Amino acid sequence: HVQLVESGGGSVQAGGSLRLSCAASGYTYSSVCMGWFRQAPGKEREAVAAICTRTDTRTDSTYYANSVKGRFTISQDSARITAYLQMVSLKPEDTAMYFCAADRKCRGVTAPWYEYDYWGQETQVTVS
Numbered sequence: 001h002v003q004l005v006e007s008g009g010g011s012v013q014a015g016g017s018l019r020l021s022c023a024a025s026g027y028t029y030s031s032v033c034m035g036w037f038r039q040a041p042g043k044e045r046e047a048v049a050a051i052c053t054r055t056d057t058r059t060d061s062t063y064y065a066n067s068v069k070g071r072f073t074i075s076q077d078s079a080r081i082t083a084y085l086q087m088v089s090l091k092p093e094d095t096a097m098y099f100c101a102a103d104r105k106c107r108g109v110t111a112p113w114y115e116y117d118y119w120g121q122e123t124q125v126t127v128s
Contacts, residue, residue: 002026002118006100009123012090016127020085022100022120027081033103034083035063036074037113038096038125048098049074049085050109063109067093090127097122 008020022034035050050063051074062074073086083100101116 002102002104004100004102004118004120006098006120006123009098009125011126011128014091014127016090017086017088018090018125019087020098020100020123020125022083022085024081024083024102024118027102027104027118029104029106031106032076033106033109033111034074034076035101035103035109035111035113035116036083036085037099037101038094039099040096043096045099045113047110047113048072050111051076051083052106052109061109087125090125092127094125095127096125098125099123 003025005023033052036048037045038048039045048065049072052061071089075084099122100120102118103111103116107115
C-alpha cells in the first residue's frame with residue numbers, strides 16, 4: 001500500500017522560502033515519477049514541477065511550470081523515497097494547496113495530474 005506524506009507548508013512573506021517534502025512508503029516500483037501540483041481557490045489544479053528517474057542510468061528528468069522556473073527546484077533523495085520542492089522568492093500568487101503525487105507507470109514529467117496514481121494529503125502554502 002503506497003502512502004505519500006507531505007510536510008513543510010506554511011505561511012511566509014513575499015520573497016521568502018519554503019521547502020516541501022513528500023515521503024513515500026510502500027513504493028516498490030522500479031521507476032519513479034513524482035510531481036507537485038497546486039490548486040488555489042476557484043482555480044483548476046495545475047502542475048508545478050515533476051521529476052522522473054531512470055533506474056538504469058539513475059538520471060533524472062524534470063519539468064517546471066513557467067510560473068515557477070528559476071524559483072522552484074524539485075529533487076529526490078538518493079533512495080528515491082522522498083521528493084522535495086524547494087521554493088524561493090515566493091510570490092502571493094504561489095498561495096495554494098500543494099499536493100505531491102506519484103506515477104507508478106512513469107509516463108513522463110509532463111503527464112497531467114489525472115494520470116498520477118498516488119497522492120499526498122495536501123499542504124497549504126500561503127504567501128502574503
